[in-house]
Amino acid sequence: MNIQGLQKLTLLDYPGKVACTVFLAGCNFRCPFCHNASLVTHVDPGNDIPEQEVLEFLEKRAGVLDGVCITGGEPLLSPELETFIRKVRAMGYLVKLDTNGSSAGRLGSLMEKGLVDYVAMDIKNSPAKYAQTIGFDEYDLENIKESVKYLMEGGIPYEFRTTVVREFHKREDFEAIGQWLCGAENYYLQGFVDSGDLIRPGLRGYTREIMEQALDIVKKYVPNAQLRGIG
Secondary structure (H helix, E strand, O other): OOEEEEEEEEOOOOOOOOEEEEEEOOOOOOOOOOOOHHHOOOOOHHHOOOHHHHHHHHHHOEOOEOEEEEEOOOHHHOOOHHHHHHHHHHOOOEEEEEEOOOOHHHHHHHHHOOOOOEEEEEOOOOHHHHHHHOOOOOOOOHHHHHHHHHHHHOOOOEEEEEEEOOOOOOHHHHHHHHHHOOOOOOEEEEEOOOOOOOOOOOOOOOOHHHHHHHHHHHHOOOOOOEEEOOO
């Protein structure tokens, strides 16, 4: 496991739960606005945190933490992920998985086996602009669409979320995303903040006013849509 980060306490990452967050390195996307670029483009195995160290931490926090958030990078790329999740769940923890949705088969398998309790999937942009938003010239959306379908029909709590960047997201994109996710359980428009660890510097977020306009568009299709991380 390429574990390269451990946030020992979070009240935000797992809705309604006290949790910790485990960061796995490696990703198959190259989103210019990624706020964890060091986990994507400069992966150094020398920075790995031993899995046993994380498990020992969880043993000590039993009864204090409710859950473990597994994020990245893209966690589903890790061949050892299922084994790690089984160890975490055996300790009594709930598991939240963050994913870009590109590994639909692995996501579906974890869901069918009852190994994840909550999934947060990034929706990068409207289908027409997906490739450029994830850093490619072309991209086949079949897996992304399949992952969306799994979550909307899978019976476990989930959320979709889009980090909104001025250089990539326009009014027509929110209309298209809303139509795509029509009827979704939860959808969040997240304000972009420059973390200082971006793949492409110089990107900008929108004002609250513009974000509220975008929210109004998607709420026509996803009534529970909300803003997140807006100052």
